[in-house]
Amino acid sequence: MGKLAVLSLAVIALAVLIGERLSSLRHLTLSYRELTQNYLPNCHLIDGIDFGAEDITILEDGLAFLSTGLKYPGLPSYSEDPGKIYTLNLLDSELKLEALSIKGQFEKDYFNPHGISVYTDDKDGAIYVFVVNHPQGKSQVEIFRFVEKENALQHIKTIKHELLHNVNDIVAVGAESFYATNDHYFTNEILKFVEPLLSLPWCDVVYYSPETVQVVAGGFLSANGINISPNKRHLYVSNILKHTIVVLEIKKITVLSHVKEVDVDSLCDNIEVDRESGDLWLGCHPNGLKCVFHDPNDPPGSEVIRIENILSEKPQVTQVYADDGSVIIASSVATPYRGKLLIGTVYQKALICDLK
Numbered sequence: 001m002g003k004l005a006v007l008s009l010a011v012i013a014l015a016v017l018i019g020e021r022l023s024s025l026r027h028l029t030l031s032y033r034e035l036t037q038n039y040l041p042n043c044h045l046i047d048g049i050d051f052g053a054e055d056i057t058i059l060e061d062g063l064a065f066l067s068t069g070l071k072y073p074g075l076p077s078y079s080e081d082p083g084k085i086y087t088l089n090l091l092d093s094e095l096k097l098e099a100l101s102i103k104g105q106f107e108k109d110y111f112n113p114h115g116i117s118v119y120t121d122d123k124d125g126a127i128y129v130f131v132v133n134h135p136q137g138k139s140q141v142e143i144f145r146f147v148e149k150e151n152a153l154q155h156i157k158t159i160k161h162e163l164l165h166n167v168n169d170i171v172a173v174g175a176e177s178f179y180a181t182n183d184h185y186f187t188n189e190i191l192k193f194v195e196p197l198l199s200l201p202w203c204d205v206v207y208y209s210p211e212t213v214q215v216v217a218g219g220f221l222s223a224n225g226i227n228i229s230p231n232k233r234h235l236y237v238s239n240i241l242k243h244t245i246v247v248l249e250i251k252k253i254t255v256l257s258h259v260k261e262v263d264v265d266s267l268c269d270n271i272e273v274d275r276e277s278g279d280l281w282l283g284c285h286p287n288g289l290k291c292v293f294h295d296p297n298d299p300p301g302s303e304v305i306r307i308e309n310i311l312s313e314k315p316q317v318t319q320v321y322a323d324d325g326s327v328i329i330a331s332s333v334a335t336p337y338r339g340k341l342l343i344g345t346v347y348q349k350a351l352i353c354d355l356k
């Protein structure tokens with residue numbers, strides 16, 4: 001075969017590969033999806049949240065913790081200030097956001113909080129706040145003790161481990177133990193950028209305790225939000241680029257078995273679980289490409305999805321809220337509390353609505 005023929009074949013092969021990858025990217029990001037508005041009554045933006053509340057979780061007594069000010073490579077962030085953890089008491093008639101001060105040996109200037117989880121110790125009622133932190137682009141987990149009287153977080157320890165290399169979210173299962181998701185396989189910034197384009201199912205879930213650290217589940221295109229069922233028997237993990245929620249049964253603390261994957265047809269980020277009904281509440285990105293380009297004239301929208309009876313033969317997947325970005329941009333978490341729904345976003349605002 002002549003050189004020209006070889007070159008032509010190479011060009012054709014490359015074109016086919018690029019075409020195939022572009023088509024795959026279109027599917028991964030659901031870039032063709034158009035959103036129909038689906039609003040809830042009495043929605044109000046939360047005063048004081050302007051730079052995202054990527055993750056939110058609510059205690060049984062109505063106190064919400066909000067992780068704000070995330071700086072994440074490839075996504076916009078509109079503040080140079082370090083991130084903060086806020087509380088918001090949902091039982092107060094006037095919702096007042098309070099920033100938690102941080103006590104102890106801790107580098108506040110580089111605080112870059114991402115996924116959070118709260119654990120209450122049954123023995124003494126102590127409340128521990130676990131926070132994924134990315135100081136200067138690194139990945140580590142901070143454990144704080146919540147000091148309610150002082151509206152403060154007492155820093156207890158920083159956990160770093162080679163298996164905790166791209167942590168997105170965590171769910172605490174003890175005062176010092178948790179499951180964590182990695183949303184990328186590579187740590188090199190260029191490879192991290194290329195990774196989603198190659199559809200490599202190499203992301204995982206890691207269990208950490210002071211005695212054991214190990215990968216307990218794998219095969220995720222990108223593992224994002226994670227949470228646990230009220231009876232602590234199942235883990236739920238968002239396989240965000242596959243548009244599914246993976247259900248894992250906890251056989252033993254480090255032995256998980258794959259139960260099923262539920263289609264959600266959206267790029268779902270964090271997962272909150274209603275402690276009474278066991279329903280899953282998901283903050284989702286209806287169009288991933290818009291999240292990447294973040295064009296102010298065509299912003300990413302927001303979508304909240306609820307899954308009822310996830311362990312049954314026929315889980316019900318329902319869209320609860322949808323907005324094209326004119327109200328809130330890039331919703332990443334949604335958490336219900338006594339007839340209200342609090343929605344947080346990656347880098348913009350937070351919204352509270354009445355559930356119908």
Ligand SMILES: [Ca+2]
Pocket residue numbers: 055057115116117169170226270271
């Ligand atoms: Ca979380």
Ligand SMILES: [Ca+2]
Pocket residue numbers: 115168169224225269270332
């Ligand atoms: Ca997340």
